[in-house]
Amino acid sequence: MSAEFEFHLKGTNAPEGQLDADHLLAIVLSLKEVATKISRTETDAEAVGRPPARVQRVAKLLIGLVPGSTTVLARRAGAGDGALDFDLPDEQAFDERFEALVESIADDQRPNWVSDSLSLAAKGLAESLQEAAAEVEFRVGGRPRRSFKTVDIHREIWQVATKQDTEAITFVGWLYSANLNSHRLHVRDDVGHRVALPEVLDDAAAGRLLGNYVTVVGSPAHNSEGRLTEILGATIEAAPNPLDGGTISDSVSIEDILASAPGPDPAASLHLTDEEAEAFFDAMGL
Template sequence: MAEQFEFRLIDGQAEPGELEADHLIAIVQSLKEVALKIARAETDAEAVGRPTKRTHRVANLTTGLVPGSTTVRVRRSDAPGGQVLFESADEAAFDDRFQALVEAIAVDERASWITDTQASAAGKLRAALAEAAPTVEFRAGGLVRSRFATEETHRETWAVMPKDDEVAASVVRRPPAGRRPRHSPTPSDG
């Protein structure tokens, strides 16, 4: 299990050691969403609503740029000063799933264990990384786990298709009970 992850953004548009603010913000927001989706699954929390303290603790990340580089470093924020005093089974499972999800992005394959909400978040991370750099090197626990060209990853791999009942619900809208449908005036209403 890794307690720290790094995304080295190679050949991006910004000067070496710098990253455009919009790119950094998109990466951090997508990392936060991925972390929460994985933490919800690993702590058996509800997929929507306010996360429990336990889920929040597992998903809480510290993110920053490695000084003088275009490497985004991510680690869990377990204790003051970043020291991991002890690691729960949830946190170990989180690290393994986070690593596996990023590696799935790198090979552009959605594994069967990845839920729709995790796939949606992974798609946002994939898009943020692709916007920031043409090549990404992913490290976990100090070891290079994958290096991939972002143009070889596809949005469609992470797209979530609505279920048949969701499509029907979004197409058929009925007015709430006791309300009449809106009426558009016609020329004869004059």
């Protein structure tokens, strides 16, 4: 049975039962980001890139507003129509991790099992809740789990600290994705490598470079195979397009190509001694 997670929001800037569209969108996007990060971990999937089917199955959430109150309801959809009437191990693990993470936000403590990538997603959820309401009551399956004032949340505990022994890297590529609601951007280099930028400094300004070549400087994060997957605390600046400013020369005739090609001149005569000429004709059977 899929668990239901309820976020009862109190002290919002909208009438009871309603929520500012931007605040709702930010909460939904942050919940999706948290769900995807947890699902990738529980299904042993890659940290970035298009989520495989097993990740989407576990991380798929149904979102709703409970009538009569400002309560955001998130329920794991499972496999959808025809789903089993019991949870698979990875689904059970997802529910437990999701509940534990939200409780950690309420307790204002980051557990040791939270990775840097998941920590940034949790930070996004904490920020969206702070912006939407003064107080949150968190319930799981209708049971109250935590009630906390959002002003008591310290976002910095979810901030990923840059390791002093990690040198900054420079990455040049195409800024092909920028979601300013979830504060996540993505770049791709010329050979197709995609790298996530989960927390860009001044991402609003960086978002204006969408669709252009950029230079990214920040701290690298690698997966278990050593492949670059994320750049943390990145700064982004415009970079020149390598295709701009280049020129294509006019067509060249075949005669010019042959004339400039290395090798003997076809118009020149061969200078052979009598002995060399006789040996040549003998070899030809003449």
